[in-house]
Amino acid sequence: MPRPLLELSQVSKSFGGVAALRAVDFELEAGEIHGLVGENGAGKSTLMKIIAGVQTDYDGAMLLSGQPVRFLSPRDARVAGIGMVHQELSAVRDLSVAENVFLGAQPLNRLGLVAWAAMRRQAVEHLQRLEIEVDPGARMGTLSLGLQQLVELARVLFSGARIVILDEPTSALSPPEVERLFGLLRRLRDEGRTFVFISHFLDDVLAISNRLTVFRAGAAVATQSCAGTSKRWVIDRMIGAGHEKLEESYLADIALPRCPAAKTVLAVNGLTRPGAFRNVSFEVRAGEVLGIYGFLGSGQLEVAHALFGHPPASHGSIILDGRSVRLSSAPDARRSGIAFIPESRKMMLFGAEPVYKNMTITILDRIDRLWLRPGVECRIASRHVKQFHIRPPRVERPLSTLSGGNQQKVALAKWLTHLPRVLILAEPTRGMDVGAKDDVVTILRSLREQGLAILVVSSEPETVLSLADRILIMRKGAIVREFAEEPISKDRMLEAA
Amino acid sequence: MSEIPETASLMPTRRMPGWLRSRMRNVAPFATLIALIGFFWAASDSFASVGNLQNILTQISVTGIMAVGLTFVILCAEIDLSVAGIANATGIVVAFFTTQDASVGIANVPLAGWAAICIALASCFVLGAVNAFGLTRIGIPSFIMTLAMLQIAAGISALLVRGQIAYTVPSLVSTLGSRSLGPVPWIVIVAAIFLLAGHVVLTYTRFGRYVYMTGGNREAAEYSGVNTRAILSAVMIISAVCSGIAGMLGVAYFGSAQQNEFDTYLLDSISAVVVGGTSLFGGQGGIGNTIMGLLVLGVLNNGLDHINIDSFLKILIRGVILLAALVINVYAQRLQLTRST
The missing domain is CATH 3.40.50.300 (P-loop containing nucleotide triphosphate hydrolases)
Known part of the structure; x- marks a missing residue:
């Protein structure tokens, strides 16, 4: 068997004493779509940020094509052929599709100016090869989220990425858009590109991936070929047994x-x-x-x-x-x-502010007269933290130190x-x-x-x-x-x- | 790809303990202040004295009053470049409505002292309201809006004094600006009251909380039902009124009202806020930081005079200090972000 394209061994990372990753081993074969599943805060995002050079401070080793690497910035990772399409897209809404595809790599003419015509032509060719039907002159912000995502993928591919990390690529897409994305991914995989597919939509992960890895509480608990793997099996690995009622299929009336x-x-x-x-x-x-x-x-x-x-x-x-x-x-x-x-x-949400201030911002005029009453605010917030099972249950912590799902609960609270x-x-x-x-x-x-x-x-x-x-x-x-x-x-x- | 050398240890984020990282914006100005005081204490015999402390506090008072309002504005992630202009205009307005010596060739309109003060306060309020209107209703970025206001205020000043100098201001203003209560100059007391009031409003009132939230994430504040337009309007007006009062007292402190006399105060007051560690991106910092910034600049300006430094070099040094503060400001923001990912 050939060496894996990307190998991570014993990677650990903690934030302020809280372990986000515990001695994770992870392998990516060339030319596969590798699903990554796990509950919020299980460590998927942290691992991907390490691979994409966003998170530079960690323990453990990473081998790319057998060579040890350590990325110090997303640019290092990009140069090494690793790109990421974020869930919250990082496209520039006010630029055209063509400019977004060439973001940071515009072709220049002899005078050192942007070669607009060449850029447009190449963008058209590139998008056509990917069979993405979109007007390269259209402003990015006017496109549907699904199309923006495809353009973003085109940009990452165009920058020469061999490994593309897709974070929740289907969460904002309609079924036909998902089908279009999957068709594209399969074709690119057959051409030899490698994908990591992070998603909460287990049906999507199982439909598109060759293999998947399940994360639970900062550890990679299982890696399995997707063929013959049931959703039930994955859910059990993700959260342990006894959660049958959580995931109903909704296919029945x-x-x-x-x-x-x-x-x-x-x-x-x-x-x-x-x-x-x-x-x-x-x-x-x-x-x-x-x-x-x-x-x-x-x-x-x-x-x-x-x-x-x-x-x-x-x-x-x-x-x-x-x-x-x-x-x-x-x-x-x-x-x-x-x-x-x-x-x-x-x-x-206000990332830098403590949890309790995030919760009470909407009701300050009801609980305060002239002066703020932080004691009352903390009491109210603590009650919600308990009721919503928000972890960690400390209302003075800055909101940004909470995981995404817990932040969402704060937003509701x-x-x-x-x-x-x-x-x-x-x-x-x-x-x-x-x-x-x-x-x-x-x-x-x-x-x-x-x-x-x-x-x-x-x-x-x-x-x-x-x-x-x-x-x-x-x-x-x-x-x-x-x-x-x-x-x-x-x-x-x-x-x- | 070959192995990338281990350079991550060069980044201070690795070694710096978490508590220091999150407090960088508070610790850095304080450490700077201590270092400056230590340096000047050692380098000059005349620096460390009660009389000189009084000097320093008096020298930073006008800037201090202006910086209070500016702190509100910068906390909202906006900027007010018209503070010095409005201070100058307001100082000239109050002198314009006061009886001047016969030798002063200004076609002024003498009124009772209280009336002159009220008109001056009303003018800075109106100028602030115009800033607020341009920013929140028309949608002009504060940087440009207040740049225009700087010019407008300079124009008002020029029209009123027409190149002349006025000397007399109402007695209340001249007392607060140039007399002392025992050993403490009134202007220092006024500055202290403004700083204290600003701190109390920012820290203990709902309005203050809204200021931080609007600066921290304006979209989120809007989606939380905070009237961000009202908050932004209020901070622009607060800034203008603080500047106006600083301008009136400044005229009394300088002993004259004339064109361009506050020009250096724009940079000084912005420097004070930023050197103190209040984030240029909004939402972080406060009056405590501004006090630190004022003291750093005050000690620096004053201390440089005590060690017989080339007065032209002094200007350069101030620029370098401001640059260093900006670096720390942006850096503190980044440290906080890395900590929170």
């Missing part, structure tokens, strides 16, 4: 419950913002979870933002508790009793100290492991029991199915179908969207 006869809390009529959504009308009752599902870019996210006034809709009316309200800014919406958890953690009238969640479980997802489901169910009107907006069908009592489907900016008091399944939802 789920009966949506009878709509309660409770009063309407939020009524939306003819909400429109040109280019984003049009004529959207719905009602959310007390003690109900309304789900809005659509593929990415179908407008559901923009509707959620409009209900928080950020940015507001241009037409239509919003009635809250029977009174017409104007939500022209986020402070307006918050005062009216609307809580909103946006789709990205970066958009609502910050709105729940004083109950709002309406809670809006955008992609509430994106990037979460099954355990954290289950926590969110439990929390939302208990909030529903307390009579809160909840709106869940997502492009992940499982998320909507596991949370919602009633489901609206959006397509291209308009509501196209409502599911209520009837059986529903994932395939029926996808069909309607």
